[in-house]
Amino acid sequence: MxxxxxxxxxxxxxxxxDTRLDIEPYLKxxxxxxxxxxxxxxxxxxVEAAEALGEVLKTMKTLKVANFSDIxxxxxxxxxxxxxxxxxxxxKDIATLQELNLNDNAFGGRSVHPLVPLLVHNCSIRVLKLDxxxxxxAGGKVVADALLESAKLxxxxxxxxxxxxxxxxxxxxxxGSATAWAAAFAAHGNLTKVRMVQNGIREAGFTALVRxxxxxxxLRYLNLRDNLGRxxxxxxxxxxxxxxxxxxxxxxxxxxxxxxxxxxxxxxxSVYPPGFQLLMGALESGIHTKLHTLMFDNNDLDAxxxxxxxxxxxxxxxxxxxxxxLWNEDLDDATLSTLGNVIEDRGGQLILxxxxxxxxxxxxxxxxxxxxxxxxxGGKDKAAEKKVDETDAELESALxxxxxxx
Numbered sequence: 001m002x003x004x005x006x007x008x009x010x011x012x013x014x015x016x017x018d019t020r021l022d023i024e025p026y027l028k029x030x031x032x033x034x035x036x037x038x039x040x041x042x043x044x045x046x047v048e049a050a051e052a053l054g055e056v057l058k059t060m061k062t063l064k065v066a067n068f069s070d071i072x073x074x075x076x077x078x079x080x081x082x083x084x085x086x087x088x089x090x091x092k093d094i095a096t097l098q099e100l101n102l103n104d105n106a107f108g109g110r111s112v113h114p115l116v117p118l119l120v121h122n123c124s125i126r127v128l129k130l131d132x133x134x135x136x137x138a139g140g141k142v143v144a145d146a147l148l149e150s151a152k153l154x155x156x157x158x159x160x161x162x163x164x165x166x167x168x169x170x171x172x173x174x175x176g177s178a179t180a181w182a183a184a185f186a187a188h189g190n191l192t193k194v195r196m197v198q199n200g201i202r203e204a205g206f207t208a209l210v211r212x213x214x215x216x217x218x219l220r221y222l223n224l225r226d227n228l229g230r231x232x233x234x235x236x237x238x239x240x241x242x243x244x245x246x247x248x249x250x251x252x253x254x255x256x257x258x259x260x261x262x263x264x265x266x267x268x269x270s271v272y273p274p275g276f277q278l279l280m281g282a283l284e285s286g287i288h289t290k291l292h293t294l295m296f297d298n299n300d301l302d303a304x305x306x307x308x309x310x311x312x313x314x315x316x317x318x319x320x321x322x323x324x325x326l327w328n329e330d331l332d333d334a335t336l337s338t339l340g341n342v343i344e345d346r347g348g349q350l351i352l353x354x355x356x357x358x359x360x361x362x363x364x365x366x367x368x369x370x371x372x373x374x375x376x377x378g379g380k381d382k383a384a385e386k387k388v389d390e391t392d393a394e395l396e397s398a399l400x401x402x403x404x405x406x
Contacts, residue, residue, distance in 0.1 A: 006034060006035060006036045006037065007035070007036065007037045007038075007039070008026065008029050008030050008035055008037070008038045008039070009037075009038075009039040010026060010039065010040050010042075010043055011039045011040075011041055011042055011067075012041065012042035013042060013043055014042060014043065015043040015044070016043075016044050016074075017043060017044065017045050017046060017049040018046040018048060018049060019046070019048045019049060020048050020049065020051070020052040022046075022049055023045070023049040023052050023053060024052065027052060027053065027056050030056055030060070032056065032059045032060045032061060033061055033062065034062055035060065035062060035063060036062050036063060036064045036065065036096075037063075037064060037065040037067070038063065038065070038066055038067065038068075039065075039067040040067065040068055040071050041067055041068070041069040041070045041071065041101075041104075042070055043071055044071060044072060044073045044074050044075060045071045045072065045075075045083055046075065046079060046083060047079050047082045047083045047086070049083075050082070050083035050084070050086040050087050051083075051086040053086070053087065053090065054086035054087050054089055054090030055090065056090070057087070057090030057091055057094065058089075058090050058093070060094060061096070062096055063091075063094050063096055063097055064096055064097065064098045064099065065098065065099045065101075066091055066097060066099065066100050066101065067099075067101040068087060068100075068101060068102055068105070069101045069102060069103035069104050069105065069129070070103065070104040070105065071105060072084075072105050072106065077108075077110070077111070080105075080106070080107065080111045081110075081111045081113070081114055084105075084107070084111060084114040084115070085114040088114050088115055088117065088118040089117070089118075091118055091122065092117055092118045092121055092122055093121075093122070094122065094124070095122075095124050096124065097122055097124050097125055098124065098125065098126045098127060099125070099126065099127040099129075100118075100125055100127070100128055100129065101127075101129040102115075102129065102130055102133065103129050103130065103131040103132060103133070103167075104131065104132045104133075105133055106133065106134050107133045107134060107135065107139065108133075108134045108135070108136065108139060109134075109135060109136045109137075109138040109139030109142070110139075112133070112135060112139040112142050112143060113142060115142075115143060115146065116142065116146045119143065119146035119147055119150055120146050120149045120150050120153065121150070121153070122150075123150055123153060123154050123159070123161070123162060124162055125162065125163060126162050126163060126164045126165065127164065127165040127167075128147075128163065128165065128166050128167070128168075129165075129167045130143065130166075130167065130168045130171070131167050131168065131169050131170055131171070131195075132169070132170040132171065133171055134171065134172070135168075135171040135172065135173065135177075136171070136172050136173070136174075137172070137173060137174045137175075137176025137177045138176070138177070139171075139177075140168070140171060140172075140173040140174075140176075140177030140180070140181065140199075141176065141177040141180045143168070144177055144180035144181040144183070144184040145180055145184075147163070147166075147184040147187075147188065148180070148183050148184040148187050150163075151163075151184065151187035151188050152187065155187075160190060161187070161188040161189065161190050162190075163188045163190065163191060164190060164191060164192045164193065165191070165192065165193040165194075166185075166188075166191065166193070166194050166195070166196075167193075167194075167195045167196075168181075168195075168196050168199075169195055169196055169197035169198055169199065169223075170197065170198045170199070171199055172199060172200050173196070173199040173200065173201060173205075174199065174200045174201060174202070174205065175201060175202050175204050175205035175208075176205075177205075178201055178204070178205030178206070178208045178209055179205075179208050181196075181208075181209055181212065182208040182209050182211060182212030182213075183212060184212070185209070185212035185213050185215065185216060186211075186212040186213075186214075186215040186216075188216070189215050189216050189217070189218075190216070190218060191213070191216040191218070191219060192216075192218050192219060192220045192221065192260075193219075193220060193221040193222075194213060194216075194219070194221070194222055194223070195221070195222075195223040196209070196223070196224055196227070197223055197224070197225040197226055197227075197265075198225065198226040198227075199226075199227055200227070201224075201227035201228065202227075202228045202231055203228055203229060203230055203231040203246060203247050205227070206224070206227050206228060206229050206247035206250075206269070207229075207246075207247045207249075207250045209224070210224075210247065210250040210251050210254050211250050211254070213254060214250075214253065214254035214257050215257075216257075216258075217257050217258070217259070217260075218260055219257075219258045219260065219261060220260050220261060220262045220263065220290075221261075221262060221263040222258075222261070222263065222264055222265070223263070223264075223265040223295075224265065224266055224269060225265050225266070225267045225268055225269065225295070225297075226267070226268040226269070227269055228247070228269060228270045229246060229247030229248050229251065229266065229269045229270055229271060229275060230246040230247060230248065230270045230271075230272065230275060231270075232270060238270065238272040238273075238274075238300060239272060239273055239274070239300070239302075240274065241274040242274075246275060247269075247275075248271065248274075248275030248278045248279065249278060251266070251278075251279065251282075252278040252279055252281065252282040253282075255279070255282040255283065255285075255288070256282060256285065256287070258288075259287045259288070259290075260290055261288055261290065261291050262290055262291055262292050262293065263291075263292070263293040264291065264293070264294055264295065265293075265295035266279075266295065266296065266299070267295045267296060267297035267298055267299065267324070267326075268297060268298045268299070269299065270299065270300075271296065271299035271300075271301070272299060272300050272301075273300070273301060273302060273304060273305050275299075276296070276299065276301055276305050276309075277305060277308065280305070280308045280309060280312050283312050283316060283317060284311075284312045284315070284316045285316070286316050288316070288317060289317075289318055289319060290319055291317055291319055291320055292319045292320055292321050292322065292348075293320070293321070293322040293323075294313075294317075294320060294322070294323045294324070295323075295324045296323075296324065296325055296328070297324050297325065297326040297327055297328070298326065298327040298328065299328060300328065300329060301325065301328040301329060302328070302329040302330045303329070303330035303333040303335070306330070306333050306335040306336055306339070307335050309335075309339065310335050310336075310338060310339040310342070313339060313342060313343070314339075314342050319346075320343065320346075320348070321343060321346050321347060321348025321349070322343075322348055322349055322351070323339075323343055323348075323349075323350050323351065324350075324351040325350070325351065325352055326351060326352065326353070326354065331352045331353075336350065336352065340352075
């Protein structure tokens with residue numbers, strides 16, 4: 001089978017596809033018996049064109065990847081629900097579908113409901129990408145409730161959940177939807193990657209999310225950047241332990257369940273030194289031998305905690321090769337110099353300034369793409385799964401041909 005017959009890509013063509021006539025030349029390139037991937041990101045699709053595409057989607061027998069990110073630029077709020085309904089109806093019964101990417105589409109809470117039948121009834125989806133959709137708390141709850149219902153249907157059928165990856169950042173989910181997301185995460189206990197950055201989630205929601213994710217014992221990648229693990233009032237001193245349970249207690253407890261964890265990002269999450277000490281206590285248990293990336297940017301950490309960090313990384317986290325402490329305090333502390341040497345001896349990097357961060361950006365993208373190893377996690381390739389447990393370089397090499405398109 002040729003690559004051309006397996007992939008239809010119109011990525012970044014800036015096409016304005018309004019009518020059936022507009023999209024027809026591209027639909028003719030789809031072989032419903034062999035096409036495995038459709039990439040439409042960077043074009044704009046109207047209602048008639050979406051209806052024509054949806055009709056073709058219903059007939060497809062091998063589709064694995066539907067990349068429909070950024071396809072509604074310039075569309076009216078009245079158009080989006082109708083176009084989205086046509087596309088989701090087309091995808092709903094495709095049993096081979098593994099990845100659904102709807103990033104960067106401005107659904108908002110008003111336009112999210114067309115997703116529900118697809119998310120509930122298509123239990124084959126392994127990777128769900130809903131980044132920057134403007135969902136808000138109400139829309140986020142709609143999506144989470146649909147995922148929970150899907151998990152219940154799988155359970156009722158005696159089948160394990162296939163969902164492995166959930167990416168739902170920059171959506172203003174806030175605490176109003178966090179409990180629903182926690183229930184969905186707990187129900188989909190096979191999750192390996194969750195990325196929910198910049199959602200305005202505060203302490204109660206953060207705690208709920210983490211407790212839900214604690215049920216996902218195979219979790220390998222967690223990014224909760226820019227959500228709050230502790231609410232700070234005007235009279236609070238975040239450098240002192242106030243004796244009250246915060247989100248960090250839930251995260252410390254959950255770490256004992258995530259023995260396969262590779263990547264943890266809790267930057268901009270109001271960790272503060274007391275919470276950091278809790279996390280260090282959990283990470284020195286000796287079970288996180290596969291953890292290779294830790295991101296603790298902008299958490300008011302200081303010299304008082306760096307010696308503990310040094311000891312934990314050196315003695316208990318043998319695979320850590322990327323550690324970021326950007327925008328914390330006392331970054332010229334001598335302990336960090338010693339810690340940097342430990343990580344550099346492993347072929348890794350301690351990131352203390354923005355120049356280092358820029359050098360690590362490409363690596364972070366590779367981490368996000370490769371750390372999950374979706375096919376390997378599914379048990380389809382045990383040799384590849386074994387490779388995941390080795391070094392980063394080996395990981396990238398072993399999974400180059402296995403990772404679902406990002």
